[in-house]
Amino acid sequence: MKTIQYALAEESFGKVATITFDEPGSPVNTMCRQWQDDLSEVTAQVLKDREAIQGVILASAKSTFFAGADLKAVMRLTAADAPRVYAEIERVKKNFRTLETLGKPVVSCLNGAALGGGWELALVGHYRVAVDDSKVRFGLPEVTLGLLPGASGVTKMTRHLGLMAAQPYLLEGKTFGPREALALSLVHALVPDAAALRAQALSWIAANPGAQHPWDARDYEIPGGTPASPEVAAALSVAPAMLKKKTRGLYPAPEAILACMVEGALVDLETALRIESRYLARLMTGPNARAMINTFFFNLNAIKSGQSRPSGVPHSKPARVGVLGAGMMGAGIAYAQASRGMATVLKDVSRDKAEAGKAYSARITQPLVEKGRMSPADQASLLSRITATDQVADLAGCELIIETVFERRDLKAQVTQEAEPLLAPGGFFASNTSTLPISSLATASSRPDKFVGIHFFSPVDKMKLVEVIRGRQTDDETLARALDYVQALGKIPIVVNDSRGFYTSRTFGAFVMEGAAMLGEGIPAAAIENAGIQAGMPVGPLAVLDETALSLSVHVLDQTRADFAAENKTYIATPGELLVERMVKELKRPGRAAGGGFYDYPADKTDKTGMSARKSLWPELKPLFEKADVTWDINTLKDRLLYRQAVETARCLSEGVLTTVHDANIGSIFGIGFPAWTGGAMQFIYGMGVDAFIRRADALAAQFGPGFVLTSTVKDAIRQHQPTYC
Template structure:
């Protein structure tokens, strides 16, 4: 056997998972084959055995499925997948019904298929340490726990108790697992696992699973129980409200739970296998595995970080501008232990920014995610000031002032000389939190442009995980690496892009909202446009997003773009959406939510409603529209612009495109990201639809042969 060691001593069969050439154990094909072999050996040795111990030779117990192999599956592979799942569960059932005690020694995390291996044991012992995670997060990858996890967790926790762990993919630590009854015993370290396993085997010579005991009943009752039935009657509607029908895995998990609870264990296991086989051979699973495993791990592992630069973390950070963005950045720093100087024009404004940070912390205290002591310590790390001199000692300064080139240049010249060297580096780093202005132009105000970089946070900072790092033409590798380390140090996801107007995220975000505004200008009802965005999977509709980010700001950016184009001797071609937004601001004085109203009205104490005048000003009765085409326009336009960013060298990688689009601009997660949307559909099919949209709706949808060639060259291979 390649992946499993099987040893017999003193009547104990020890099964050690040890996949060669891998840092973790996975449910690869070789392991599945080896599991069949080792189970057949154990069955043959049954008469001379006292018990079975399952353990791992890796730092963790078991990591789950072999996701690379899943990425290669197609619908034609579903039947073979079903047979493989059934064989794996046949092995699990053989172990747990052998009449011998089986103990799982969990020396570290056991997730997905790894937790299902653990569930084949009658007794689970885990090391009591905070980092290990257990559970079945498959739905986050477009799959379900189909290796017996749904059937067994439902029978251990009940239909209602198991839902968060199966339908939502919630994981848990060792102590929570013990409280739930899923982990039976905790030990202080891995060295104590085997001794406790042998002791339990000696005391339980004829162990059986709960569901195999005579008279067993599911906790809380079956779907026929009145209280369970009442909850299940609304569960599908609530789930559909969350998934919008775009994520099949949670719905499949709920169906398998309920159907499986109405039948015997072995039938329930078969139901589970059928649902998983269909999902694992489907496009949604491939898209979500691509994004939330491969792409996300590429970011976390620092694949985009310049190599050869020592890792670092800033000792003290200065933030210029104490508005909502600056206050959010200060909170992010302080919440991760980094002292921060928050500077504004007056002490009152700086203190108001610190108060904004305090409100973020207060909300966490109210939710039980932070103690009062932790809140106090956090606020102590934020020093409000109006004096430039207080920035002395900072080795990173981030300006977060208004999007005005002259203002940004002024604060850069005033604060940059106060930067100090740190962590063995000769000087500190100056960063601009700009969302649109090219870094090359802003760096002109810097005395050290090689140490000048863009660090683009998203609002609200306390909730948005992505940070876009923008490399200017003169920015050196050391500065990029230090920015990357800083972003990771405050618990966020960094992507690195090259300098361009709007960079990547703002540029693509602009196509989404302006396509929505263009639709309004075509006479399509605003409610239809907003619903099209939501049904496509965007968090909110394009008009609502424009209100939140400010129509006035969009017009300011448009005017700056026109001015910069004129300075370069050319004319900016305004889009139909840009012209409509400018009309809203300049003629109708609708500036956005912060100014009292934009496309929506915001009554005090009430829910927002679409501005009634949109109907008379823009809607044209009889204007043709097709909901499917509106959804296509919103998604295709963003993906094509993302592809252009890759082709032009603004984006460096496909994984940054996908993660940036999902976490930065809310591109639907069901697609796997803006470029995975193209690859998942097939480049040729995507380009064919793009050509149809370009013919009807303009050059924004046009794809050149060179663009298609870039997509083909950069397509990931698994």
């Protein structure tokens, strides 16, 4: 069946051709192979009808205008497909150019979102009219998927806005709504609803019979100047270095986009379009695009669409939620809830502590008020939704209560038993613990089937991920309601089955303890930290340990030993754990908050020159740990840090702690900062190639110990969960 419908209609001023996009069996329009063939056919028909028509309208029969490329097809590409991909891109752009150089006015009627290739299709129109709906998004987010807007997006946006002004929309993938598009002259008119689009289009066609794009006029100049302009040249001279600092050379798409913008601005339009096609063909057939598309499109959409949510449970959102503990975590959760319209009861042991927790929301929102992004009335309304209290009775009627108290079993049991009876009928209870098994905490509950883990990450207002942990007795309804609650907060939930450390804390621990183990082997601390940065982690493992507190790691170690002892078992600490324990108990270096750990933190935040003083590695690390005769290379250090996390993730999948690859990939990136260029911890394995990954892990295990060992069961799980794209 055809994906494009073509019709000629007689209007008062002559015939108008309407090209309507309507991909059968799909909720959105995509640039699938059938669409590409249909576009060539329709373009040929328009050429035949050229003398008879007065204009062309581009429209959509879907609720959105156009979604962009067929990403499943992209996932099947390899480097050998590059010549074919280049030819296909060029064919699409040839059809675009044919339509826009007919000498007839072309109007794009934007009834909904137009992203990626959809926005490039919209740019074919000389005139763009859109529905005035703030929920509608336009733009070119290809960079977030490891691609560039190669169906004329880079070339046209640069020529519309200029080399400097176009950068946020191309290098960062910034999207925009209809009103911002109107202010940028990327959209020319807004109408109240889709029914008004055609009339506006016809009116403009009648009034503009000789329409053309600005760059097709003889006197056209790129806004702001070309790369040869002194002002632009000065800015561009530092742009590559700034970009490299941000991407660390691990993300080819932003660098390709910048090169494409600059090179294209130095030549004529047709040459610029060919340059764009070459860059896109290389990216589309490369491993980075496959990794990022897999995770940031398919995996993320799997979570948003509820693929991990138990079926058959009606969706719900709690209207009133209690939070036990008004420290940083509890205060952050209270803000997240209140900002989404949920009534929140924030309880602590004293009214002063509870009010201090509520004040956190005031501190977060005040800058928004000062910048005009939130009205004082909206701020007051948000704060009014938080009730600060020291009275447990105020929790009465809450549909959900979350405890965020200190990581002590006895304390968590106490607050659970105090608060749980106050839940509304049908309510459920949650623990925000990051390490203690949910099933064991649920023993304090009178209804363990209504007890679940909801693990937020700090700071809550910035971190998008939330781990929803299913205890052994947690029922489907409670799990589903917990997922609904997290999504109602605008956050990304992953589902994890109960285990010590769950998924993220366990894998995060593997990362930081591998770094500590390296230090214990005599490898210089600076090399370890640089290896983490070069691999793409946000910061090095020793710095992360300082931020999260070495003393907390020791507390977890002590609790783990006690739990094992209670089961008549002995916990064997890893070399990294033993080194961290020595740092805290012997060397008295508990972490940043307590004055210092692996790093020193200057009390005076300026140095002698008046510049901001920075943290620096503790000088005593060198005589205490560094060994001159130890050999190492940076690539092996990087592999150890990445492979250790990937191996632990695969073990979690094998053990049933994780049940899906999409939860693993999204959790690793958004929860522990696993490098986005890899597509996540499991996609790192699949992108490497399963056999190649296993060979390298085996080699690392032989040299560096059991942390890298892949059992036959784990290897089988890796292969069984490998995704396919049909």
